[in-house]
Amino acid sequence: MTHILVVDDDPSVHRAIERTLRGPGRVFTCTTRAAAALEQLAARPTSLVLCDLHMPEMSGLEFAALVRTQWPHVRCVLVTGSVPTPALHDAARRGDFFGLVPKPWLRDELRTTVAAALSPPDAVTTDHPG
């Protein structure tokens, strides 16, 4: 079972992402708040987090950095409707997140990025399995 966690303050975006990515063996949890997402990560095995860059309380970058520290095997794909900032480039260089998908996304772009994020990490960059 592949558990995908979607964090975005807009529920309509949850459903659009779920409709685009759903498939056999995939389960989605959607939340509008970073705090609830962290609870989910603690509560159940998660394969991938799709996270909006703009969130109340905690920015997507802070969230991704936190996920990377606490759940290093969970990959994070950021989704954003804003222009990339220097902070985003820095986070990319640090490897805080796996990929970046713009809003609006191209359907294939979203699907390909997610498929890549779900593929097993290659031998060089082995993460510690959860």
Add this chain to the structure above:
Amino acid sequence: MTARVPSKAQGRYDSAIRAMPTCRVLIVDDDDTNRFMMSRFLEVDGYEVLAASSGAEALTILRETTISLILLDVHMPDMDGLEVCRRIRSDPKNRKIAVVFLTADPPGSGGEIAGLEAGADEYLHRPISRQVLSLRVRNLLRLADAEREEQILAQVAQSEKLAAIGQVAAGVAHEINNPLAFVLANLETLRDYFDELNTVLEAWRSSPAQGRAAENRVDLATVRADVRPLINETIEGGERMRTIVRELKSFMRGQDDFVESVDLSDVARSTLVLTERELLSKSTLVRELDSAWIDAAPRQRLHQVVLNLIINAKQACEARPLGPGEHHRIEVRTGTEDGFAVITVSDTGAGIPEDIRQRIFEPFFTTKPVGVGVGLGLSLCAMVMDQVGGTIALDSRIGFGTRFTLRIPTERPRSASASSIQPAP
């Protein structure tokens, strides 16, 4: 704690004027020593000096460069000073250039009338004291200075407007991109649903058995249950985009200084709609927007004022980081009070140190890092308040936050110059 903000008076634009290039002076003389000496004198006085050794050269420079004042020798080979002056004056775009003749002819030798008739502003005789020359030039340039000041004011307003548009554009892009993302994704899903429904329909046409098989294959139950919510969400997304565009139109409506009847709460609302997600997503936003009509005010300018105050509030909050779980609070309120339309914008940010409260309304005064602000926001606010006869006041406590209060008379003041900037009550 309340700060008294100095009135516009002198000086508010002094720093802006200092930031502008100095006046440019052109010296035309065929004598190398004269030319060199004059150049030195005027350079020491702080002018940018260009020099030409003939009338023809002077006219070429004039065509290519903006000059404020020309110091012109009368007797030169080829083209004399009078002819140069006549040619300068024959072009209307040179009418603001001050022309000063400088001659070695003794006074009373008749050249003065001819020089002034040719259009010169002054006719001076050598030898001339350095001080007299310096003062003559300064006085003649006073007009040019006044004009430069007007240009600076226009530039301040324009660059601030561009900065504001940039902020709004970022907010609008974000506000549109979010619904656009799910509207487009939903339409692609809807196309899949349509194909699947078609498949099932075709299968039913072949035989009931094939129809039922196709229904199971495409999970018809899920498709049928999802079509309507999907369409509703998509329409809602389109409506959200329509709202953003409508607010943007309100934001951009009217020429810069076009004066109309304006509801301050309307100005605040559309500014917030366009900026809240981009600018204020990290803070708790409190808005209490009671209508506050102003008979005659430039809507565009008020939008810029409110936007600048909101941007400042956001940046003030960023300058005082909070612990985990704590949130900054930005409050925007509008209403009327004793014949005034009032807007307050308050934040729980860093606060403004007492020693700089006197300066924050000066153009180009900024405490923000390079690239964050050029220091025109509050000077623009003060300019607009002057324009509408309103007042701007600030309360600030270090480590607790700042509140700006703008009061604008609801009825048009008799004279726009009857304005003042007062301390908060």
